[in-house]
Amino acid sequence: MGNALAISGGPRLTEREWPRWPQSGERALKSLEDVLASGRWTISCAYQGRQSYERQFAAAFAEYCRSAMCVPMATGTASLAIALEACGVGAGDEVIVPGLSWVASASAVLGINAVPVLVDVDPATYCLDPAAVESAITERTRAITVVHAYSAVADLDSLLDIAQRHGLPLIEDCAHAHGAGYGDWPVGAFGAAGVFSMQGSKLLTCGEGGALVTDDAEISNRAEHLRADGRVLRQEPVGVGEMELEETGRLMGSNACLSEFHAAVLLDQLALLDGQNARRVRAADHLTGRLTDMGMTVQDTSPGTTARAYYRYMVRLPDEVLAVAPVDRIARALTAELGFPVMLTHRPLNDNPLHRPASRRRFATDARYLQRVDPARFDLPVAKRIHESVVSFGHEVLLAPLDAIDDIARAFRKVLDNVREIHR
Numbered sequence: 001m002g003n004a005l006a007i008s009g010g011p012r013l014t015e016r017e018w019p020r021w022p023q024s025g026e027r028a029l030k031s032l033e034d035v036l037a038s039g040r041w042t043i044s045c046a047y048q049g050r051q052s053y054e055r056q057f058a059a060a061f062a063e064y065c066r067s068a069m070c071v072p073m074a075t076g077t078a079s080l081a082i083a084l085e086a087c088g089v090g091a092g093d094e095v096i097v098p099g100l101s102w103v104a105s106a107s108a109v110l111g112i113n114a115v116p117v118l119v120d121v122d123p124a125t126y127c128l129d130p131a132a133v134e135s136a137i138t139e140r141t142r143a144i145t146v147v148h149a150y151s152a153v154a155d156l157d158s159l160l161d162i163a164q165r166h167g168l169p170l171i172e173d174c175a176h177a178h179g180a181g182y183g184d185w186p187v188g189a190f191g192a193a194g195v196f197s198m199q200g201s202k203l204l205t206c207g208e209g210g211a212l213v214t215d216d217a218e219i220s221n222r223a224e225h226l227r228a229d230g231r232v233l234r235q236e237p238v239g240v241g242e243m244e245l246e247e248t249g250r251l252m253g254s255n256a257c258l259s260e261f262h263a264a265v266l267l268d269q270l271a272l273l274d275g276q277n278a279r280r281v282r283a284a285d286h287l288t289g290r291l292t293d294m295g296m297t298v299q300d301t302s303p304g305t306t307a308r309a310y311y312r313y314m315v316r317l318p319d320e321v322l323a324v325a326p327v328d329r330i331a332r333a334l335t336a337e338l339g340f341p342v343m344l345t346h347r348p349l350n351d352n353p354l355h356r357p358a359s360r361r362r363f364a365t366d367a368r369y370l371q372r373v374d375p376a377r378f379d380l381p382v383a384k385r386i387h388e389s390v391v392s393f394g395h396e397v398l399l400a401p402l403d404a405i406d407d408i409a410r411a412f413r414k415v416l417d418n419v420r421e422i423h424r
């Protein structure tokens with residue numbers, strides 16, 4: 001029984017405690033008390049005589065992304081939908097979306113009444129495949145959204161070239177990629193707009209939050225209207241007790257403002273991000289060396305990448321192993337050895353139980369529209385193959401010391417050596 005896998009009742013490879021996520025910094029508690037006492041819990045309440053945390057975070061994050069402007073928002077999904085609308089996308093327009101992503105990539109498009117066109121990904125980077133994008137463009141295409149997925153940066157050179165040739169805005173979804181770089185420049189600053197999620201699992205988080213960054217003053221102004229019920233921040237100084245948001249009526253919006261509590265936590269977290277990302281890269285490089293020696297292929301990134309941000313660490317299992325046991329059983333066996341969740345990729349969006357446009361009456365306008373948004377009409381063979389061959393785990397694990405990272409390599413060795421046992 002000494003070598004038996006933990007999943008079949010043998011001893012676990014390690015009993016160690018793994019790092020958890022999120023982790024709060026030293027400033028957060030003080031800042032949160034400050035917000036509580038300030039008399040202003042959101043920018044949509046009256047000005048109280050000093051700069052809001054929301055404005056402080058907007059300035060800090062714009063600088064971090066080397067972008068001229070940042071519009072913070074309540075969620076990443078809202079940021080994505082608002083970025084599309086700010087770029088002029090609307091009812092019936094087609095938007096190119098990577099077929100291997102979180103459901104928000106498609107649902108944000110549906111949310112503005114547009115049509116997500118699911119496009120396949122690159123087998124090495126798991127990010128949007130430029131050649132597949134090119135062949136999915138029609139006369140109804142109005143935007144391309146790209147996700148820098150898991151730990152990769154997409155092939156921005158090719159995608160920007162395609163976007164430019166077709167006169168389409170490229171929107172970068174950086175929900176996995178806070179701090180990643182391409183050509184020595186931060187992601188999010190390449191497209192017409194970059195959007196971020198600060199939901200609780202992300203590399204920069206306040207529980208629920210989001211942001212849009214851009215160099216385009218018109219996109220920023222439209223995004224401000226869209227996220228604050230048609231109001232924008234006044235340019236001129238306001239007095240205590242006055243509203244900092246001005247009702248222009250130029251563009252109707254809805255409410256997706258980020259609260260002062262969330263902005264305060266984000267400022268605290270932003271100060272920690274680069275240090276955490278550097279530790280993740282060190283651990284990931286170490287593990288990649290060990291796993292490639294065992295014949296595994298880890299997720300690659302585009303050649304222009306100058307800094308990786310690991311949201312999830314992704315490993316493709318060898319074909320001969322997958323011929324013995326399916327990927328989900330192997331993930332469960334690894335989970336049993338290690339004591340943290342080893343997961344699969346997202347389910348491809350053409351076969352994902354969370355992506356069901358027909359289940360919502362607001363989208364079900366007519367049969368033709370339902371046909372256009374039907375996920376099953378898209379073919380995503382590469383995404384499917386990745387989903388059936390890749391295991392992954394979350395970025396918090398990469399904050400563990402290197403001897404713990406060695407345990408991960410040992411667990412892979414043990415499971416692969418005993419893969420026949422999984423089937424019994």
Ligand SMILES: *Cc1c(COP(=O)(O)O)cnc(C)c1O
Binds near residue numbers: 147176
């Ligand atoms: C998390 C995520 C989003 C959505 O962000 P929320 O803040 O959860 O709304 C969008 N796109 C991708 C790729 C994500 O992972």
